[in-house]
Amino acid sequence: MGNNFKMVAKTMFGFEEILEEELKKLGAMNIEKGVRSVSFEGDTGFMYKANLCLRTAIKILKPIRTFKVRNEQDLYDQVYKMNWEEYITHDNTFAIDATVNSDIFNHTLYVALKTKDAIADKFRNTQGRRPNVDLKHPDLQINVHIQRNICTVSLDSSGASLHHRGYRTMTNIAPINEILAAGMLLLSGWDGETDFTDPMCGSGTILVEAAMIACNIPANINRREFAFEKWRDYDEDFFDKIVESSLKKTREFHHKVYGFDKAPSAVRKAKDNVRNANLSEYISIEQNNFFDSEKTTEGKLHMLFNPPYGERLPIEMEAFYKGIGDTLKQNYPNTEAWFITANMEAIKNVGLRPSRRIKLFNGKLESKLLKYDIYEGSKKAKFNR
Incomplete structure (x- = not known):
């Protein structure tokens, strides 16, 4: 149990209860329903399983730090303090995704830019080189969420939205998500x-x-990649076992x-x-x-x-x-x-x-x-x- 950590599954409006039910059936612990999100606890294997199996989750986030912010300098200072070397090196790439509901900050792009500056400056000042930003295919996708004066920095374990299942290559004028x-x-x-x-x-x-x-x-059995596959602690053999175990639970359909x-x-x-x-x-x-x-x-x-x-x-x-x-x-x-x-x-x-x-x-x-x-x-x- 000591290896469990908090995660947040983002979802669409109206799907909170069914996502909560999905998480219960999957074996999540300490589930709490929010607005367009459900928080829960599990270990690394459960994070892999959640990305693979949840039908109504958009992303699975792993919060790594929460702090209060009063202004943009607070945001910069607190992000700068974080131990980013634990997650990436100066040879890696990263990208920031921000969501903001605050009177202090009113522009998500500005929050993302300030966060990016703090991480880049930390590496430049301590190692002489900084990781580059790659918006399309980063090694580390970082999520910054500011609710009033509380900022949560998370690692995005999914990457592209989980609605990208991998099977749909052909669509019509108005395809449904x-x-x-x-x-x-x-x-x-x-x-x-x-x-x-x-x-x-x-x-x-x-x-x-x-x-x-x-x-x-x-x-998401047909999906090509999850963001966690590029993390430094990714265990490919462990993930393969989870895929194999999940496939054993499939059932025949007689209609x-x-x-x-x-x-x-x-x-x-x-x-x-x-x-x-x-x-x-x-x-x-x-x-x-x-x-x-x-x-x-x-x-x-x-x-x-x-x-x-x-x-x-x-x-x-x-x-x-x-x-x-x-x-x-x-x-x-x-x-x-x-x-x-x-x-x-x-x-x-x-x-x-x-x-x-x-x-x-x-x-x-x-x-x-x-x-x-x-x-x-x-x-x-x-x-x-």
């Missing part, structure tokens, strides 16, 4: 116990994330995951991404228009999709959303249908009352994840049996 897709699936209660469809599948992200959840495949899209180009891209994720045996995709489709499977169907909002794709929204409601009512009995939209006016045309509304953000767009229960007969008939 992989973390958003996974989070919506978990919020919807998707557990792989029924058939699943995405009837407007675009580049196939929701389908891939659904199959990975159903088979308990680690979220169907299928999707369709009316655009041939989207179908091609989706099939490519499914192939990249090594999930072709679990996911089928074909060209079809949702409004001409009907349920083809027995038993309950779980549906989740991301229809156009009218933001980037020119569509007659009123008729489009009315078509969604009509198609669900007429062609998809015994279906639990979920979709996300930022077009609150368009929802009124669906003609069905959602049983759940969950506030989320798709990029910067405030959105709602909506649930519609489509019963076998009418709702009234169901309760009169």
Whole structure:
């Protein structure tokens, strides 16, 4: 237990509880939910595992120092004092990422610059040479977070956002973020116990994330690199064992995951991404228009999709959303249908009352994840049996 340390998993608004649940299942200790973040404790191996397995985490940060700041000189002095030789040498490269919510500092780039100056000056003054900055592929990614007058300096163990899963090489006009897709699936209660469809599948992200959840495949198994792989204390053999152990926990899936899209180009891209994720045996995709489709499977169907909002794709929204409601009512009995939209006016045309509304953000767009229960007969008939 003595080797445990505090970490912070960053996430999207609305996903804090499901990230907390993911961390519990993974075996984290001392979990505390925050806003767009969950803090927890674990050892180095758990840090590797968190990066590999968490579906709703954007980054895993390892705080190494927290201090009070009253002004920019305080920030510089405190960062300068830190023992940076423990993490990098003058031959390495580094980059600073800053987030600020403070009256003292109001510019993240300035905070990043001041931090960079302190580290560079420390090496120059003590060793005569300083490490260079590399914004694209640094040896050490440093995160500086200032909340009012409290500054936390962390090592970023992930590097590029964890939504870069590694399987998606082809995208469409409005691709959905992989973390958003996974989070919506978990919020919807998707557990792989029924058939699943995405009837407007675009580049196939929701389908891939659904199959990975159903088979308990680690979220980032296809990712090329994590930032911790360039740390001085990185243990490659240990990480390989964690990957191997995580893959042993995958499970068979005995239902169907299928999707369709009316655009041939989207179908091609989706099939490519499914192939990249090594999930072709679990996911089928074909060209079809949702409004001409009907349920083809027995038993309950779980549906989740991301229809156009009218933001980037020119569509007659009123008729489009009315078509969604009509198609669900007429062609998809015994279906639990979920979709996300930022077009609150368009929802009124669906003609069905959602049983759940969950506030989320798709990029910067405030959105709602909506649930519609489509019963076998009418709702009234169901309760009169």
